[in-house]
Amino acid sequence: MPARETRQASRGWWDRNADDYQREHGGFLGGAVGARFVWGPEGLDEAEARLLGPAGSLAGRAVLEVGAGAAQCARWLAAEGARPVALDLSYRQLQHARGAAAGGGGTAPFPLLQADAAALPFRDGAFDLACSAYGAVPFVADPAAVIREVRRVLRPGGRWVFSVTHPVRWAFPDEPGPEGLSVAASYFDRTPYVEQDEDGRAVYVEHHRTLGDRVRDVVAGGFRLLDLVEPEWPEWHDQEWGGWSPLRGHLIPGTAIFVCEAA
Template sequence: MQDLQEWPHPPVTAHRRPADERESRRANGADWDRYADEYQATHGDFLGDVGFLWGPEGLTEAEAGILGPLDGKDVLEVGSGAGQCSRWIRSAGGRAIGLDLSYRQLQHSRRIDEQSGVPVPSVLGTATDLPFADGSFDIVFSSFGALQFVADIERAVAETARVLRPGGRYAFSITHPTRWMFPDDPGEEGLTATQSYWDRTPYVEVDDATGTTSYVEHHRTLGDWVAVLAGAGFRLTTLLEPEWPEGHERLWGGWSGVRGRLTPGTAIFGADLAG
């Protein structure tokens, strides 16, 4: 999740063009290393050191119950950031492990481990090459963590299926696919559709000074996500589109009350691996 109003980067130019897994990984790892300090300073209180939010609307896992029972379960968080969600799972009796592409985010996770007294074992890695044995986990999840930054999404979901035990649970939240139709603007100007929903061309930012790719995000339709999950042996059981709560005035990038009261900003999927 990003707050574009507080983006601490050099000037960039946005493009819609192809970007493969290698380019996406190189850009987004460095991007999150740059942004991690600002992100945690800006959103840390909202996230909570030991807290599980599925998105900017503030829906918690305690409210949604998408992962199911946690006590005694082996759980992997892909794109764990500073480990807030995994820390909450550990407080609920699960054995959560974090994985993130950003070394700086994992440093924040270690800091919060020490401050909270709820440590989360975490590793540096990628969603497309999970460094775990087959059948290691009962649950794998990603709360706005990794999937929209991955080009090779079929491989990422297949890797999740590989490390899950039969019947295991997979859940993730992403920017709602319909949001790609609109500008990333939380105000009234962001309510006019300017892009085709079916245009899957990646969103790419290029550093104006160096010409290097500094950020990549990938778009899939709801139908694309269903097909990818089914192709990897998952049965979709849950699709939530959280409404914007009354009285919730937090601004987070393109998420806002102005937009959130009219159109969903977040999609949350839950699926079970065939047993």
């Protein structure tokens, strides 16, 4: 599917669905003024995982959040003393980041930018770190282009950490119950998941890459892969989130987090 069509579908879908998404998941992610950085539906928290660096190491660091949504992660970064910039394709998601949609009327204490992750509006080497929690990477036709752009705006040695749906999940139905435990499709089929309107226009698109594809994209983009984190479903977590659930989470991985360093 062409990059332009994918981009238009993603912008439109998130603009239309941002309110419902934040209403349903905003509390788990940290709320309207959240101070949580959650890597995925399993609830792995950056305050504990420290994938971006040890406690105390973020102070004063310039950090780019790609596909920030309502910028809960950027708010947590700011509370850690970092200097975040939150970028998203959806204007409505960024309105939530400003607090206006929730009625707070506040302004985020850091820049919020509407832009395409494959064409970042920053100079080379502008950031010390970059991160994305389920943002942008799964929703673009050419994720390698996003990774190359992130590498361009990072300083040498800068860390890039991003999470996506674990690629193995594409072989299973996106169902939280027992019906989601039987393989239903080929893991190697890279056909994107597309929802269309009555006129046949794409209104939601998500792209599949195998685990090997993701690793090759990272390396070709100028990064070293430091770690691949597959969060286990914690015992305390009893909530379902779409196809993520305690039942499935205890048996198969749901999230893959790539911890990378700019070469």
